[in-house]
Amino acid sequence: MIEKSTDAKRTILHLFADVGIEDEVLATFGEVTRVGIEPEPNPFSTVVQGDARNPPVSRKFDLAVAHPPCQRFSRATAGTGAREDHPDYIDEAREVCRRLADHYVIENVEQAPLRDPVKLTGGMFGMGIHYPRAFETSFQTSRPETAPRWSPETGPLAEQGKEGQAWVGTNDGWRLAKGYAHDWPARDLKRHAVPAPYLRRLLYHWMAAREDGTSSQQIGLTEVATDGGQSSTDIEQPGGGQA
């Protein structure tokens, strides 16, 4: 029997991504079109130069994955007192995702004003980094059991490469730490790349939502609650809800 393949039909819009490190994972799920303000080409996506708040694309996609800049909300910026110098594009990113895709994932730091986000850390995936990140999703998702944070005693990447063995901070070190294979620049891998296992987990849930035929519009996401309050069962409502 010939199995029906839907691979060719899956299309992914990757927004706010000049380097496009996550394309390496996204390209295993579908055909990726990436929008960045000063984008670099890579082997995994078709790149479009433009403002991701109003992307120069003329079609709709199955999934949008957006990384609006996080400096405004990050703890590092809070320490400098320069928070207001950085833009908040999260609402615009959400509007673009809804307009251009059936489903979406918006990634940011934990403190960002995402709606009912699921929060993931490296310990949940047995990884040697902590790297907490929050994800607003238009589809139901689940979260691995919380695992202990990787500690300095148990590995050189515990503090995300501030110190440690010589390989920490190299391209190879950060590829290992974040689960990528391509030769991405170390600085971008370290600072702005979503660890590959986080993305895979989220995209498996997207695939399930796709098979169920639930689009973000169908499940009323335009009215999704912002106050969390979901039950602590394994399957969560859109966005996850639990920290």
Ligand SMILES: C[S@@+](CC[C@H](N)C(=O)[O-])C[C@H]1O[C@@H](n2cnc3c(N)ncnc32)[C@H](O)[C@@H]1O
């Ligand atoms: C948080 S980083 C995410 C980078 C991503 N992980 C990658 O590998 O490309 C945000 C990215 O969005 C880009 N950016 C900032 N403002 C933008 C805009 N208005 N339109 C498109 N890209 C933008 C930044 O230059 C940066 O590459």
